[in-house]
Amino acid sequence: MPTEALREVLEAVTLFPRAPQVHFTGGEPFLHFPLLLEGVRLASELGIPRYVETSGSWCIDPSEAVERFRALDDAGLQGVLISCSPFHAESIPPARTTRTLRAAVEVFGSDRVTLYLPEFMEVIQLFDTERGTPLSHYVKRFGLEEARRILWQGYGIISGGRSGYELRHLAPRYPVETFAETDCAMDILHAHHSHLDLCGNFISGFCGGLAVGDWHGLPQLLDDFRAGRYPPLIEILVQRGPYGLCEMAQSQHAYQPLPDGYTGKCHLCVDVRRHLVEVADFAELCPPGFYANF
Numbered sequence: 001m002p003t004e005a006l007r008e009v010l011e012a013v014t015l016f017p018r019a020p021q022v023h024f025t026g027g028e029p030f031l032h033f034p035l036l037l038e039g040v041r042l043a044s045e046l047g048i049p050r051y052v053e054t055s056g057s058w059c060i061d062p063s064e065a066v067e068r069f070r071a072l073d074d075a076g077l078q079g080v081l082i083s084c085s086p087f088h089a090e091s092i093p094p095a096r097t098t099r100t101l102r103a104a105v106e107v108f109g110s111d112r113v114t115l116y117l118p119e120f121m122e123v124i125q126l127f128d129t130e131r132g133t134p135l136s137h138y139v140k141r142f143g144l145e146e147a148r149r150i151l152w153q154g155y156g157i158i159s160g161g162r163s164g165y166e167l168r169h170l171a172p173r174y175p176v177e178t179f180a181e182t183d184c185a186m187d188i189l190h191a192h193h194s195h196l197d198l199c200g201n202f203i204s205g206f207c208g209g210l211a212v213g214d215w216h217g218l219p220q221l222l223d224d225f226r227a228g229r230y231p232p233l234i235e236i237l238v239q240r241g242p243y244g245l246c247e248m249a250q251s252q253h254a255y256q257p258l259p260d261g262y263t264g265k266c267h268l269c270v271d272v273r274r275h276l277v278e279v280a281d282f283a284e285l286c287p288p289g290f291y292a293n294f
């Protein structure tokens, strides 16, 4: 994200009736540290509450980590959230997670540092702490039932990404009709947490690959939503949820429901959207990279 776009997006969030707290995230925001520092300075100037989310993947040298946290603290950062889970530990050696935690606490103190989720710290360190651990090792070590408890239930997984496919052996599956009475009004219209990306996409909640609009035009977007004017796929999801999306895709775009069912409503949604992105042209199915790299 260019610095100018970062300023624009931070100015845009001040347009919300109640200015939200901003979390700088990625990917991994520490991979472009000067931009992160600039973002924290800009958010401080604008009076926006602010914290950073990091996986700690970058944290190799403890003194450099302390230096970076000090620079962020001086720039006005209010808190640090460090990701800690078997999913992060697939590619991030736990030693880096613990190093990040130590450095962050040294600078910010424990009350301004959140480990998300702390209960995983012990379990990820049962494996080699200098390497990533494939998720299959949890099944080998704990057996299928316990791995299911740790991986599927323990993290509050949202099935709107790869998890419904990659972890299908760990999750119960439900037929499409299970989701007939579920809409997404709360998830989309009243999300307590949203994502604004470098391409202009405004992603409500955790609905990856589903843009409700372009944050560059936030005042118009807010007006449209207040008046109940939604893009076509958003309207269906708000009113009838992913089951409505599935019905539309079946009748108009030859979508075939998965015969062995879905692990959750977002799995149904993302499966339908992966089909729609191939056969139709909906502006809401953004960013394209979400689907191209699935």
Ligand code: SF4
Binding pocket: 160, 183, 184, 187, 188, 206, 207, 208, 210, 237, 241, 242, 265, 266, 269, 270
């Ligand atoms: S079903 Fe789709 S729209 Fe609804 S919360 Fe899940 S990803 Fe978002």
